[in-house]
Amino acid sequence: MDQLTAALINGGQTTIANVLLQHYREVGLTNAELLVYLQFKRLMDQGEVFPDANQVAQSLGETSNTVFQHLHEMLAKKLLTIESVTAADQKIHDRYNFDGLYEKLALAIKKSAHKEVEPAVADQENSRQKVFKSIETEFGRALSPMEMESISKWFDEDHYAPEIIALALREAVLRQVYNLTYMDRILLNWHKRNLTTAAQVEADKQRGIENRLNSAPKPQRQTGANAGPKIPLFKLGEDQSK
Template sequence: MEFWQALVQAPLITISNLVLAHYRALGMTNRQLIVYLQMVSFTAAGQQFPPIKEIAQRTGLTEDEIYGALHEMLDAGFIDLRTQTDSAGKQMDWYDLTPLYARLAEKYGQSNPISDSGEPEQAPVTRQRLFDEIEVEFGRPLSPIEQETISAWLDEDHYSPELVSLALREAVLNQAYSLKYMDRILLSWEKRNIRTKADVERERANRNRF
Protein backbone atom coordinates (compact mmCIF):
# COMPACT_ATOMS: atom_id res chain seq x y z
CA MET A 1 0.00 0.00 0.00
CA GLU A 2 2.85 2.40 0.84
CA PHE A 3 4.35 1.84 -2.61
CA TRP A 4 1.11 2.68 -4.43
CA GLN A 5 0.57 5.75 -2.27
CA ALA A 6 4.11 6.92 -3.02
CA LEU A 7 3.55 6.22 -6.72
CA VAL A 8 0.40 8.35 -6.83
CA GLN A 9 1.94 11.19 -4.84
CA ALA A 10 5.22 11.30 -6.78
CA PRO A 11 5.38 14.28 -9.18
CA LEU A 12 5.23 13.43 -12.87
CA ILE A 13 7.85 14.70 -15.28
CA THR A 14 7.58 15.28 -19.00
CA ILE A 15 10.40 15.30 -21.51
CA SER A 16 9.95 16.14 -25.17
CA ASN A 17 10.53 13.30 -27.60
CA LEU A 18 12.65 15.79 -29.55
CA VAL A 19 15.20 15.71 -26.73
CA LEU A 20 15.47 11.93 -26.88
CA ALA A 21 15.51 11.89 -30.68
CA HIS A 22 18.08 14.65 -31.24
CA TYR A 23 20.26 14.97 -28.13
CA ARG A 24 23.15 13.18 -29.85
CA ALA A 25 22.88 15.45 -32.89
CA LEU A 26 23.18 18.45 -30.56
CA GLY A 27 26.40 17.03 -29.13
CA MET A 28 24.98 15.88 -25.80
CA THR A 29 26.51 12.70 -24.40
CA ASN A 30 24.62 9.84 -22.78
CA ARG A 31 26.05 10.81 -19.40
CA GLN A 32 24.93 14.41 -19.82
CA LEU A 33 21.45 13.24 -20.79
CA ILE A 34 21.19 11.06 -17.67
CA VAL A 35 22.20 13.99 -15.47
CA TYR A 36 19.84 16.34 -17.35
CA LEU A 37 16.90 13.96 -16.82
CA GLN A 38 17.71 13.78 -13.12
CA MET A 39 17.75 17.59 -13.01
CA VAL A 40 14.29 17.62 -14.62
CA SER A 41 13.11 15.16 -11.96
CA PHE A 42 14.47 17.24 -9.08
CA THR A 43 13.02 20.44 -10.57
CA ALA A 44 9.57 18.81 -10.78
CA ALA A 45 9.90 18.07 -7.06
CA GLY A 46 10.74 21.70 -6.31
CA GLN A 47 14.54 21.37 -6.10
CA GLN A 48 16.12 23.58 -8.75
CA PHE A 49 19.61 23.27 -7.25
CA PRO A 50 19.76 19.64 -6.11
CA PRO A 51 22.68 18.26 -4.09
CA ILE A 52 25.32 16.61 -6.27
CA LYS A 53 25.49 13.74 -3.78
CA GLU A 54 21.83 12.86 -4.34
CA ILE A 55 22.22 12.87 -8.13
CA ALA A 56 25.23 10.58 -7.73
CA GLN A 57 23.24 8.19 -5.53
CA ARG A 58 20.45 8.00 -8.10
CA THR A 59 22.66 7.48 -11.13
CA GLY A 60 25.59 5.48 -9.80
CA LEU A 61 27.96 8.11 -11.18
CA THR A 62 30.65 9.65 -9.00
CA GLU A 63 30.28 13.20 -7.74
CA ASP A 64 33.21 14.24 -9.94
CA GLU A 65 31.42 12.78 -12.96
CA ILE A 66 28.26 14.72 -12.06
CA TYR A 67 30.24 17.95 -11.68
CA GLY A 68 31.94 17.28 -14.98
CA ALA A 69 28.65 16.66 -16.81
CA LEU A 70 27.11 19.83 -15.37
CA HIS A 71 30.08 21.98 -16.38
CA GLU A 72 30.07 20.43 -19.86
CA MET A 73 26.36 21.21 -20.26
CA LEU A 74 26.91 24.77 -19.03
CA ASP A 75 29.73 25.25 -21.54
CA ALA A 76 27.63 23.73 -24.35
CA GLY A 77 24.64 25.95 -23.58
CA PHE A 78 22.30 23.09 -22.66
CA ILE A 79 21.62 24.52 -19.19
CA ASP A 80 22.31 27.79 -17.38
CA LEU A 81 23.15 28.64 -13.78
CA ARG A 82 21.16 31.58 -12.45
CA THR A 83 20.97 33.46 -9.17
CA GLN A 84 17.88 34.98 -7.60
CA THR A 85 17.34 36.98 -4.42
CA ASP A 86 14.46 36.08 -2.11
CA SER A 87 12.34 38.49 -0.04
CA ALA A 88 14.84 38.27 2.82
CA GLY A 89 17.70 39.36 0.57
CA LYS A 90 19.27 35.90 0.47
CA GLN A 91 20.77 34.85 -2.85
CA MET A 92 20.04 31.37 -4.18
CA ASP A 93 21.44 29.56 -7.20
CA TRP A 94 19.24 27.49 -9.50
CA TYR A 95 19.64 25.60 -12.75
CA ASP A 96 17.69 26.80 -15.78
CA LEU A 97 17.01 23.76 -17.97
CA THR A 98 15.29 25.60 -20.84
CA PRO A 99 18.38 26.51 -22.95
CA LEU A 100 18.35 22.96 -24.34
CA TYR A 101 14.97 23.71 -25.91
CA ALA A 102 16.39 26.84 -27.52
CA ARG A 103 19.09 24.67 -29.07
CA LEU A 104 16.40 22.27 -30.28
CA ALA A 105 14.44 25.18 -31.75
CA GLU A 106 17.49 26.16 -33.81
CA LYS A 107 17.78 22.62 -35.15
CA TYR A 108 14.02 22.24 -35.62
CA GLY A 109 13.83 25.40 -37.71
CA GLN A 110 16.46 24.07 -40.11
CA SER A 111 14.96 20.62 -40.59
CA ASN A 112 12.46 21.32 -43.40
CA PRO A 113 13.63 20.13 -46.83
CA ILE A 114 13.46 22.41 -49.87
CA SER A 115 11.00 21.66 -52.66
CA ASP A 116 11.66 22.06 -56.39
CA SER A 117 10.06 25.50 -56.26
CA GLY A 118 12.63 26.64 -53.72
CA GLU A 119 10.08 26.85 -50.89
CA PRO A 120 10.46 24.83 -47.68
CA GLU A 121 8.31 21.71 -47.69
CA GLN A 122 6.12 21.48 -44.61
CA ALA A 123 5.88 18.00 -43.13
CA PRO A 124 2.37 16.90 -42.11
CA VAL A 125 1.50 17.98 -38.59
CA THR A 126 1.03 14.75 -36.66
CA ARG A 127 -0.17 14.52 -33.08
CA GLN A 128 3.35 13.94 -31.74
CA ARG A 129 4.83 16.67 -33.93
CA LEU A 130 2.23 19.09 -32.55
CA PHE A 131 3.22 18.33 -28.95
CA ASP A 132 6.88 18.72 -29.89
CA GLU A 133 6.24 22.05 -31.64
CA ILE A 134 4.44 23.49 -28.63
CA GLU A 135 7.21 22.41 -26.26
CA VAL A 136 9.87 23.94 -28.51
CA GLU A 137 8.02 27.25 -28.82
CA PHE A 138 7.22 27.40 -25.10
CA GLY A 139 10.83 26.51 -24.31
CA ARG A 140 9.88 23.89 -21.72
CA PRO A 141 8.20 20.52 -21.31
CA LEU A 142 4.41 20.51 -21.16
CA SER A 143 2.77 19.73 -17.84
CA PRO A 144 0.36 16.78 -17.59
CA ILE A 145 -2.58 19.22 -17.41
CA GLU A 146 -1.38 20.99 -20.56
CA GLN A 147 -1.06 17.65 -22.34
CA GLU A 148 -4.65 16.84 -21.37
CA THR A 149 -5.83 20.21 -22.71
CA ILE A 150 -4.19 19.61 -26.08
CA SER A 151 -5.56 16.07 -26.23
CA ALA A 152 -9.05 17.45 -25.54
CA TRP A 153 -8.69 19.85 -28.48
CA LEU A 154 -7.87 16.93 -30.75
CA ASP A 155 -10.16 14.21 -29.37
CA GLU A 156 -13.18 16.12 -28.02
CA ASP A 157 -13.26 19.37 -29.98
CA HIS A 158 -11.97 17.58 -33.10
CA TYR A 159 -9.53 20.32 -34.06
CA SER A 160 -6.94 19.00 -36.49
CA PRO A 161 -3.27 19.01 -35.41
CA GLU A 162 -2.61 21.39 -38.31
CA LEU A 163 -5.21 23.89 -37.05
CA VAL A 164 -3.81 23.79 -33.51
CA SER A 165 -0.33 24.32 -34.96
CA LEU A 166 -1.60 27.41 -36.79
CA ALA A 167 -3.09 28.70 -33.53
CA LEU A 168 0.34 28.19 -31.97
CA ARG A 169 1.90 30.32 -34.74
CA GLU A 170 -0.64 33.08 -34.06
CA ALA A 171 0.12 32.96 -30.33
CA VAL A 172 3.88 33.10 -30.92
CA LEU A 173 3.51 36.08 -33.26
CA ASN A 174 1.69 37.87 -30.45
CA GLN A 175 4.30 36.71 -27.91
CA ALA A 176 1.61 34.90 -25.93
CA TYR A 177 3.08 31.58 -24.88
CA SER A 178 0.06 30.01 -23.22
CA LEU A 179 -2.58 27.42 -24.03
CA LYS A 180 -5.29 29.80 -22.80
CA TYR A 181 -4.40 32.25 -25.55
CA MET A 182 -4.37 29.44 -28.11
CA ASP A 183 -7.76 28.28 -26.86
CA ARG A 184 -9.21 31.75 -27.43
CA ILE A 185 -7.85 31.69 -30.99
CA LEU A 186 -9.36 28.26 -31.67
CA LEU A 187 -12.75 29.28 -30.23
CA SER A 188 -12.71 32.45 -32.32
CA TRP A 189 -11.96 30.43 -35.45
CA GLU A 190 -14.67 27.91 -34.62
CA LYS A 191 -17.28 30.68 -34.32
CA ARG A 192 -16.28 31.89 -37.80
CA ASN A 193 -16.25 28.34 -39.19
CA ILE A 194 -12.49 28.38 -39.75
CA ARG A 195 -11.43 24.73 -39.72
CA THR A 196 -8.55 24.35 -42.19
CA LYS A 197 -5.25 25.96 -43.15
CA ALA A 198 -6.90 27.37 -46.28
CA ASP A 199 -9.60 28.99 -44.12
CA VAL A 200 -6.94 30.57 -41.90
CA GLU A 201 -4.99 31.91 -44.88
CA ARG A 202 -8.18 33.30 -46.42
CA GLU A 203 -9.02 35.02 -43.14
CA ARG A 204 -5.55 36.54 -42.94
CA ALA A 205 -5.78 37.78 -46.54
CA ASN A 206 -9.14 39.42 -45.85
CA ARG A 207 -7.80 40.98 -42.66
CA ASN A 208 -4.75 42.41 -44.43
CA ARG A 209 -6.94 44.12 -47.03
CA PHE A 210 -8.42 46.43 -44.41
Protein backbone atom coordinates in the same frame (compact mmCIF):
# COMPACT_ATOMS: atom_id res chain seq x y z
CA MET B 1 -2.63 1.92 0.06
CA ASP B 2 0.44 -0.19 -0.81
CA GLN B 3 3.96 1.22 -0.94
CA LEU B 4 4.14 1.33 -4.73
CA THR B 5 0.90 3.30 -5.04
CA ALA B 6 2.03 5.71 -2.32
CA ALA B 7 5.40 6.20 -4.05
CA LEU B 8 3.73 6.87 -7.39
CA ILE B 9 1.39 9.45 -5.91
CA ASN B 10 3.86 11.19 -3.62
CA GLY B 11 6.76 11.10 -6.08
CA GLY B 12 4.88 12.99 -8.78
CA GLN B 13 5.70 12.79 -12.47
CA THR B 14 8.31 14.27 -14.75
CA THR B 15 7.21 15.05 -18.29
CA ILE B 16 9.80 14.76 -21.05
CA ALA B 17 9.15 16.18 -24.52
CA ASN B 18 9.43 13.53 -27.21
CA VAL B 19 11.22 15.96 -29.50
CA LEU B 20 14.01 16.15 -26.93
CA LEU B 21 14.38 12.37 -26.89
CA GLN B 22 14.38 12.43 -30.68
CA HIS B 23 16.87 15.28 -31.21
CA TYR B 24 19.00 15.40 -28.05
CA ARG B 25 22.14 14.29 -29.87
CA GLU B 26 21.65 17.07 -32.43
CA VAL B 27 21.79 19.70 -29.68
CA GLY B 28 25.04 18.23 -28.33
CA LEU B 29 23.85 16.08 -25.44
CA THR B 30 25.52 12.72 -24.90
CA ASN B 31 23.61 9.76 -23.50
CA ALA B 32 25.18 10.28 -20.08
CA GLU B 33 24.42 14.02 -20.09
CA LEU B 34 20.81 13.32 -21.02
CA LEU B 35 20.44 11.08 -17.96
CA VAL B 36 22.01 13.76 -15.77
CA TYR B 37 19.60 16.35 -17.16
CA LEU B 38 16.61 14.07 -16.56
CA GLN B 39 17.63 13.54 -12.93
CA PHE B 40 18.07 17.27 -12.37
CA LYS B 41 14.72 17.96 -14.06
CA ARG B 42 13.04 15.41 -11.79
CA LEU B 43 14.28 17.22 -8.71
CA MET B 44 13.55 20.66 -10.13
CA ASP B 45 9.98 19.58 -10.94
CA GLN B 46 9.68 18.65 -7.28
CA GLY B 47 10.57 22.21 -6.28
CA GLU B 48 14.35 22.12 -5.87
CA VAL B 49 15.77 24.98 -7.94
CA PHE B 50 19.36 23.96 -7.18
CA PRO B 51 19.37 20.19 -6.70
CA ASP B 52 22.22 18.50 -4.87
CA ALA B 53 24.63 16.85 -7.30
CA ASN B 54 25.32 14.17 -4.71
CA GLN B 55 21.66 13.16 -4.80
CA VAL B 56 21.77 12.94 -8.58
CA ALA B 57 24.98 10.90 -8.41
CA GLN B 58 23.34 8.47 -6.01
CA SER B 59 20.35 7.98 -8.35
CA LEU B 60 22.65 7.35 -11.29
CA GLY B 61 25.09 5.14 -9.41
CA GLU B 62 27.91 7.53 -10.29
CA THR B 63 30.36 9.62 -8.31
CA SER B 64 29.71 13.29 -7.57
CA ASN B 65 32.80 14.20 -9.60
CA THR B 66 31.31 12.45 -12.65
CA VAL B 67 28.06 14.40 -12.29
CA PHE B 68 29.95 17.70 -11.89
CA GLN B 69 32.00 16.87 -14.98
CA HIS B 70 28.82 16.39 -17.03
CA LEU B 71 27.46 19.70 -15.68
CA HIS B 72 30.65 21.50 -16.72
CA GLU B 73 30.39 20.02 -20.20
CA MET B 74 26.80 21.22 -20.52
CA LEU B 75 27.86 24.67 -19.30
CA ALA B 76 30.61 24.75 -21.95
CA LYS B 77 28.06 23.81 -24.64
CA LYS B 78 25.73 26.58 -23.38
CA LEU B 79 23.00 24.05 -22.71
CA LEU B 80 22.99 25.07 -19.06
CA THR B 81 23.55 28.25 -17.06
CA ILE B 82 23.71 28.85 -13.32
CA GLU B 83 21.85 31.95 -12.22
CA SER B 84 21.79 33.85 -8.95
CA VAL B 85 18.31 34.97 -7.93
CA THR B 86 16.88 36.73 -4.91
CA ALA B 87 14.28 34.60 -3.18
CA ALA B 88 11.29 35.68 -1.14
CA ASP B 89 13.46 35.64 1.99
CA GLN B 90 15.69 38.28 0.32
CA LYS B 91 18.54 35.81 0.24
CA ILE B 92 20.47 35.14 -2.96
CA HIS B 93 20.20 31.59 -4.21
CA ASP B 94 21.70 29.78 -7.17
CA ARG B 95 19.54 27.87 -9.62
CA TYR B 96 20.02 25.77 -12.73
CA ASN B 97 18.60 27.10 -15.98
CA PHE B 98 18.31 24.76 -18.98
CA ASP B 99 16.78 27.33 -21.36
CA GLY B 100 19.85 27.06 -23.59
CA LEU B 101 19.09 23.39 -24.13
CA TYR B 102 15.62 24.19 -25.45
CA GLU B 103 16.84 27.09 -27.57
CA LYS B 104 19.24 24.72 -29.32
CA LEU B 105 16.47 22.13 -29.57
CA ALA B 106 14.25 24.65 -31.38
CA LEU B 107 17.06 25.33 -33.88
CA ALA B 108 17.62 21.60 -34.39
CA ILE B 109 13.94 21.02 -35.16
CA LYS B 110 13.88 23.94 -37.58
CA LYS B 111 17.00 22.65 -39.32
CA SER B 112 15.55 19.14 -39.53
CA ALA B 113 12.32 20.43 -41.08
CA HIS B 114 14.33 22.47 -43.60
CA LYS B 115 16.27 19.38 -44.63
CA GLU B 116 13.01 17.52 -45.30
CA VAL B 117 11.55 20.32 -47.39
CA GLU B 118 14.73 21.22 -49.28
CA PRO B 119 14.96 18.06 -51.46
CA ALA B 120 11.30 18.38 -52.44
CA VAL B 121 11.78 22.01 -53.45
CA ALA B 122 14.94 21.12 -55.37
CA ASP B 123 13.16 18.31 -57.23
CA GLN B 124 10.31 20.65 -58.14
CA GLU B 125 12.73 23.25 -59.47
CA ASN B 126 14.62 20.64 -61.49
CA SER B 127 11.36 19.37 -63.01
CA ARG B 128 10.37 22.89 -63.96
CA GLN B 129 13.71 23.58 -65.60
CA LYS B 130 13.47 20.33 -67.56
CA VAL B 131 10.05 21.37 -68.88
CA PHE B 132 11.39 24.78 -69.94
CA LYS B 133 14.34 23.19 -71.71
CA SER B 134 12.20 20.54 -73.44
CA ILE B 135 9.78 23.13 -74.82
CA GLU B 136 12.63 25.34 -76.05
CA THR B 137 14.26 22.33 -77.72
CA GLU B 138 11.07 21.23 -79.49
CA PHE B 139 10.07 24.78 -80.48
CA GLY B 140 13.61 25.42 -81.72
CA ARG B 141 13.86 28.79 -80.01
CA ALA B 142 14.20 30.47 -76.62
CA LEU B 143 11.05 31.09 -74.63
CA SER B 144 9.90 34.66 -74.08
CA PRO B 145 9.37 35.99 -70.53
CA MET B 146 5.59 35.83 -71.05
CA GLU B 147 5.81 32.22 -72.19
CA MET B 148 7.92 31.33 -69.16
CA GLU B 149 5.32 32.96 -66.94
CA SER B 150 2.56 30.95 -68.61
CA ILE B 151 4.45 27.71 -68.03
CA SER B 152 5.06 28.68 -64.40
CA LYS B 153 1.30 29.12 -63.97
CA TRP B 154 0.81 25.55 -65.16
CA PHE B 155 2.90 24.52 -62.15
CA ASP B 156 1.89 27.05 -59.50
CA GLU B 157 -1.79 27.72 -60.26
CA ASP B 158 -3.05 24.78 -62.30
CA HIS B 159 -0.78 22.25 -60.53
CA TYR B 160 -0.20 20.21 -63.66
CA ALA B 161 2.32 17.41 -63.21
CA PRO B 162 5.55 17.72 -65.25
CA GLU B 163 4.77 14.41 -66.99
CA ILE B 164 1.39 15.77 -68.13
CA ILE B 165 3.00 18.91 -69.57
CA ALA B 166 5.54 16.71 -71.37
CA LEU B 167 2.71 14.70 -72.95
CA ALA B 168 0.94 17.89 -74.07
CA LEU B 169 4.20 19.00 -75.66
CA ARG B 170 4.45 15.68 -77.49
CA GLU B 171 0.90 16.06 -78.81
CA ALA B 172 1.66 19.59 -80.05
CA VAL B 173 4.86 18.44 -81.78
CA LEU B 174 3.09 15.50 -83.47
CA ARG B 175 0.60 17.98 -84.94
CA GLN B 176 3.39 20.47 -85.71
CA VAL B 177 1.69 23.19 -83.65
CA TYR B 178 4.54 24.93 -81.86
CA ASN B 179 2.81 27.27 -79.44
CA LEU B 180 1.76 27.25 -75.80
CA THR B 181 -1.86 28.14 -76.57
CA TYR B 182 -2.38 24.79 -78.23
CA MET B 183 -0.68 23.00 -75.34
CA ASP B 184 -2.85 24.89 -72.88
CA ARG B 185 -6.02 23.69 -74.65
CA ILE B 186 -4.77 20.11 -74.46
CA LEU B 187 -3.98 20.41 -70.76
CA LEU B 188 -7.34 22.02 -70.01
CA ASN B 189 -9.16 19.26 -71.89
CA TRP B 190 -7.37 16.56 -69.90
CA HIS B 191 -8.02 18.42 -66.66
CA LYS B 192 -11.77 18.61 -67.37
CA ARG B 193 -11.77 14.87 -67.98
CA ASN B 194 -9.84 14.21 -64.73
CA LEU B 195 -6.80 12.87 -66.57
CA THR B 196 -4.11 13.91 -64.14
CA THR B 197 -1.35 11.36 -64.74
CA ALA B 198 0.55 10.17 -67.79
CA ALA B 199 -0.84 6.65 -67.29
CA GLN B 200 -4.42 7.96 -67.35
CA VAL B 201 -3.79 9.94 -70.53
CA GLU B 202 -2.20 6.95 -72.29
CA ALA B 203 -5.05 4.66 -71.18
CA ASP B 204 -7.59 7.17 -72.48
CA LYS B 205 -5.83 7.32 -75.86
CA GLN B 206 -5.80 3.51 -76.06
CA ARG B 207 -9.53 3.36 -75.33
CA GLY B 208 -10.13 5.90 -78.10
CA ILE B 209 -8.21 3.76 -80.58
CA GLU B 210 -10.14 0.64 -79.59
CA ASN B 211 -13.47 2.45 -79.84
CA ARG B 212 -12.66 3.69 -83.36
CA LEU B 213 -11.66 0.19 -84.45
CA ASN B 214 -14.82 -1.34 -83.00
CA SER B 215 -17.06 1.27 -84.61
CA ALA B 216 -15.46 0.98 -88.06
CA PRO B 217 -17.65 -0.81 -90.70
CA LYS B 218 -16.81 -4.49 -91.08
CA PRO B 219 -15.72 -5.68 -94.58
CA GLN B 220 -18.61 -7.52 -96.31
CA ARG B 221 -18.21 -10.93 -97.91
CA GLN B 222 -18.42 -10.74 -101.74
CA THR B 223 -21.05 -12.79 -103.57
CA GLY B 224 -22.15 -13.28 -107.19
CA ALA B 225 -19.98 -12.12 -110.06
CA ASN B 226 -17.56 -10.34 -107.79
CA ALA B 227 -17.06 -13.31 -105.54
CA GLY B 228 -14.14 -14.61 -107.63
CA PRO B 229 -13.60 -18.02 -109.21
CA LYS B 230 -15.14 -21.02 -107.57
CA ILE B 231 -12.78 -23.63 -106.23
CA PRO B 232 -14.09 -27.16 -106.79
CA LEU B 233 -14.17 -29.38 -103.74
CA PHE B 234 -13.46 -33.10 -104.00
CA LYS B 235 -12.17 -35.86 -101.82
CA LEU B 236 -8.65 -37.11 -102.07
CA GLY B 237 -8.46 -40.19 -104.34
CA GLU B 238 -11.79 -39.49 -106.01
CA ASP B 239 -11.93 -39.84 -109.82
CA GLN B 240 -12.15 -36.24 -111.06
CA SER B 241 -13.25 -37.23 -114.62
CA LYS B 242 -16.72 -38.19 -113.55
